[in-house]
Amino acid sequence: MAWRDAKASRVRLLLFMASIILGIAAVVAIQLFSTNLKDNIQRQSKALMGADYIIDTRQVPTERAQTIIDSLKPDASEVNFMSMVAFPKNGGTKLVKVRGLEGDFPFYGTIETQPALAAATYQETGGALVDATLLLQFNIKPGDSIKVGHITLPIIGALKAIPGSTAISTSVAPPIIIPYRFIKDTELLQFGSRKEYQYFYKASDTLDLEVFEAKINPMLKAESADLDTHTSTSERLGRRYDNVGKFLNLAAFIALLLGCIGIASSVHIYIKEKLKAIAVLKCMGASRLQSFLIFLIQISGIGIIGGLIGALVGVGVQELFPLLLKDFLPFSVTISISAQPIVMGVFLGLFMSVLFALLPLLRTWYVSPLEVLRVNEQASQEPKKVKFTVFLIILSFLFLFSYWLLQDVAYALGFVIATLITFAVLAGVALLCIKLIRKYFPKRWGFTARQSLLNLFRPNNQTVVLVVAIGLGTFLISTLYFTKDILLSKTEVGQTAGSANLIILDVQSEQRDALKQTITSQGLPIVDNIPLVTMRMHRIKDQLVNDMKKDTTKQVRGWILNHEFRTTYRDSLIASEELLEGVWTSELKPGDPIVISISDNLAKDAKVGVGDAIVFNVQGVLMETTIGSIRKVDWGKIQLNFSIVFPKGVLEKAPQFNVISTSAPNEVASANLQRDLVQKFPNVSILDLRQVITIIEDILDKVSWIINFMAFFSILTGIIVLIGSVRTSKYQRIKESVLLRTLGAKNSQILRISAFEYVFLGLLGSLVGILLALVSSLFLALFVFKEPFTPSLIPFLVFLPGITILVLGIGLSNIQTVLRSSPLEVLRKEG
Template sequence: MAWRDAKASRIRLLLFMASIILGIAAVVAIQLFSTNLKDNIQRQSKALMGADYIIDTRQEPTERAQAIIDSLRPDAKEVNFVSMIAFPKNGGTKLVRVRGLQGAFPFYGDINTEPASAASTYQDLGGALVDATLLLQFNIKPGDSIKVGQLTLPILGALKAIPGSTAISTSVAPPIVIPYRFIDDTELIQFGSRKEYQFFYKAADTLNIERFEDKIEPMLDLENADLDTHTSTSRRLGRRYDNVGKFLNLAAFIALLLGCIGIASSVHIYIKEKLKAIAILKCMGTSRKQSFLIFLIQISGIGFLGGLIGASIGVGLQELFPYILKEFLPFDVEITITAAPILMGIFLGVFMSVLFALLPLLRTWYVSPLEVLRVNDNGGKQPKNIKLLVFLAIVIFLFLFSVWLLKDVRYALAFIGGTVITFATLGGIAILFMKTVRRYYPKTWGYTSRQSLLNLFRPNNQTLVLVVAIGLGTFLISTLYFTKDILLAKTEVGQTVENANIIILDVQSDQRNAVQQRIEANDLPILSNIPLVTMRMHKIKDQLVNDLRQDTTRQVRGWVLNHEFRTTYRDNLIDSEELLEGEWTPQLNASDPVVISISDNLAEDTKVSIGDTIIFNIQGVLMETTVGSIRQVDWGRLQLNFSIVFPKGVLEQAPQFNVFTTTAPNEERSAALQRDLVAEFPNVSIIDLRQVYTIVEDILDKVSWIINFMAFFSIITGIIVLIGSVRTSKYQRIKESVLLRTLGAKNSQILKISALEYTFLGMLGSLVGILLALASSLCLALFVFEESFVPSIIPFVVFLPGITILVLIIGLSNIRTVLNSSPLEVLRREG
């Protein structure tokens, strides 16, 4: 009976099935890709870092650290730092990461160069490997030369890939590789230079890497050094891409959830039409169980086919993800097909279809045989406790599935709470709209206008279903556009005289005046000259930092204990700072107690407050200070911000270096300044914020493309649900339209009634979705990004009319048969 009835209603059941196919496809594709990604990370963990484990330190190793490093017998070592380089051939300059290597690194994986022989010969021949993209940018070829500080080397090859680099990091500071023995000759490592020493090891197969890490890491931690193993690196990479996977899974889950709402609403109308037939079956002796199973088998079959088709599409879709995410992955992902995500897709198709259709399906259980004689819209209504149980089952399932996706109960609760609030808001507005139209019904309007308004709240109306379906899809894509604007605003670099777009780093004390003169000689303003003094914390309140490192019960965050702080001194707050507590001290006399200002995040991580003491080690000299004020710092701004600021009159005689900022009106003036400075001061590093902004914007565009790609599933699913919901109403609207024609209504009147009804629904759903997106994006801007919010106009001028027109077209297609055929012919055909 289920099969026979399904054949008669196959078009409608296919629309139900289409509602979940894309959601299943997205979930299966992402699950398969996540599984492949984890497998690739584990399989390629050694090749990703090029060694079994690495010891690294951001300063020259202490005596104790060097003893540990030497006792383990490193197989290779490296020093790397960021610096400017020049190409003598054409005078081009660029900020790069210099990697001085010694030994047979990498032990796993390869240095990919063109020509390939350069990777194995550059050490003996004494040349450089230069990032391939950088060579193309400056029209340089192997055989030309590169100037690194005071050293000029031949370029032996174009560097395409090397373990330890990613596409994003190389876009900011492209790598160049030179032999370790030439590092001193460059004269680039000077006071204040940020550098990193790395020692690479190839372990014996018998080494238990986890036990080794547990033993050695605490010893190195005491010496401001770190141990990274290939297993810890793979775990860290796994966690990083887990976050991407969680976001993609949630986007797919929303698409699936939207499809299930479509199934629930469509099955509600479908079952409502079948109630009289079910009553007849019960008059003929059909039991409650049989009538229920007839339609349960139908919905289960729809879910199974939808899950199977969606899983098949998902298998094909996962091939796209390595291409989409290639900029964020440090390796090529090998795709393999596993059974678990496919089986999960089929299970989700069946289970979620039945779960969300259960409420309308239960109406078949409560249909009385007397419904054959009665004309009662409330036939087959379930008891309230049954409804409550079904709603509770849906919420519990969604929560458990969210916990499984996110691996965090709090995030799952937040997601479910947000989903329930969104659906409740959309549903509440739809119900309020119906009640408002009913209460303030315009009795003086023309017949066609009144009839279209009646369709919005009378029995068999589609207002609630369509407003929720249209509103949620519009909400998702509008939130995407609004949030993208907020993110871009966070990185915007204004091209005004007041805003610096060039930062000049690592200017030594004896170079300060000459650099200033060189900037002024290029007719550029000096916006700021910021002194930097490096120091470490020696004592926090009454506890020595060395004691805190060994205290497993400490509340102070670990990074504070090993961090080399770059501090400054000045007599004023800057635009990115706001005083939260205490009193700002602009200047001190030589005999005054030293009062400092710290950022709020540092105060939280060190557990200090106003009046507490901190003793700093400033290049071997201990200085006692008192916390005088706490500032809130906007770290998102592209400018120099500091955790610790001293007043003037304290650090002027301390060893220091300077950072200059200026603004160049165009790229040509910026390039000219960089050429002049690098030629005279090779140790100076220059950051052009316009280039940084372009890179950040490019990254955001890629992220936005991924979000758009996932939003596509939700929007297309929403459109399919919309088509299904509107098409389902066809079977009520056709009968009504035929009766109107029988009573003498003209085609133009019927057309106008339907057009107005679907225009109202399209406008209401899309407008509510955009307004909800506006409210949520405003909350994100104020409480998450802490940024002013100027909404995009695109959702208002594109989505609002576009979705309204789409609803109108689908709605009007429903009554084609009424307009083109006689009433009797239509009734016979539909019957």
């Protein structure tokens, strides 16, 4: 019976099936890709690092650290740092990451170059490997030369890939590789230079890296060094991409939920039409269970077939993810297919179809033959206890599935609550509109307008489900768009006239005046001249830092104890700072007790407050200080911010270097200044904020493209639900439209009736979705990003009319059968 009835209603059942296919496809694709990603990270963990383990330190190793490093016999070593380089061929300059390598690194994986032989010969020939994109940018080829500090080297190859780097990580400072023996000759490692020393090791197969790391790492950390194994690094990398996977899974899950709501609505109308047929079956002796099972088998079949098709589509879609995420991955992902996500897809299709169709299906159970034969709107209502039980099962499933995706109870609960609020608001607005239209129905309006409004609250109307489907899709896309604007607003520093857009780093004291003269001679201003003094904490309150490092019960965060602070001195707060506690001290006289100002995050991590004492080691000299104030610092601003600020009159004679900033009006002036500075002061590094902002925008564009791709599943699912719902409502309207034509209504009138209804639904759904996105983005801006929020008009000017027109087009295509045929023909066909 189920098979026979399904054949007669195959078009409608196919639309039910289509509602869940994309949601299943999205979930399966992401699950498959996440599984492949984890497998690839584990399989390629050594190739990702290039070694079995690495010891690194951001300073010249201490005597004890060097003893440990030497005792383990490193197979290769590296020093890397940021610096400016120049291309003598055309005078181009660029901030790069200089990597001085010695030894046969990498031991696993390869350095990919063009020509391929360059990776094996650059150390012997004394040449440089330069990032391939950088060569294209400056129209440089292997055979040309590059000036690194005080030396000029031939470029013997274009660097295409090296273990541990990604396209995103090399955007700001592309890598160049030179032999380690040339680093000293460059004279780039000056006082205050940021640098990193790395030592690469190849371990024996018998070495237990976890035990080894647990034993050696504490000794190295006490000497401000660190040990990373390929296993621990791959685990961190896996967790990083795991977070991305969780977000994408939730986006896919929303698409699936949307499809299930479409199924629930469509099955509701479908079952309502079948009640008379069920009544006949019951009069002929069919039991409640038999009538219930007929339609349960249909919905189960839809779920299984839809889940299987969705799983197969997901297998195909996952092939796109390596292309979408290639800039964020440090390796190539080998795709393989496992059975688990496919089985999960089929199970989800079956379980969610039945779960969300259960309430309408139960109507077949709680109806007596006599009641069904006199079917009306009030008939066959299932008990409230049953409704409550089904809703509880649905909520429990949503929570458990969310927890399985997120592995966090609070986040899973938050996601379920947020989902319920969003759906409730959309459904509530739709119901409120229906109520208002009924209460304030415009009886004096024209016939077509009144008939359209009546359709919105007639029996079997689709107003609620269409508003939810349209609104949710619009909400996702609009929230993404508004959030992207908030993130981009954080990069606006440096783009206004007069603000610094060129930052010159590592300026030595003896270079300061000559460098300032070079800038002003080109007609450019000195915006900031910030002195920097490096120091470490020696004692916090009454405890020595060295003792705290050994204390396993300490509450102070580890980075505080190992960090080399770059501090400054000045007499006033800057725009990115706000005084929270204490009193700001602008200047001290000789002999006064030294008071300092620290950032709120430093105070929290170091467990200190106003009045507490900190002793600093300033280049071997101990300096006692007292915390005088705590500042709130906006670290998101693209400008120099400091955890520790001294007043004037304390550090002027300490060993220091400077950061000088200026404002170039255009790219030509910026390029000329950079070229001049690199020639005269090879050790300085120049950060062009315009380039940084462009890179940030590019990264955000790539991220938003990925999110858009996932939101596309929700939008497309929403459209399919829309088509399914509209097509389902078609069967309710055909007789109504035919009767209107029989009574003399023209095709144009019927078109206007439908058009007005769908325009209203499209406008209401998309407008509520955009307004919800506006509110959620406002909360994000105020409480997460802590930024002022200026909403874009694009969602209102593009999304609102675009989605409304789409809804209108689908709705009007629904009644073409009625318009093209005679009333009698249509009535006979429906009969």
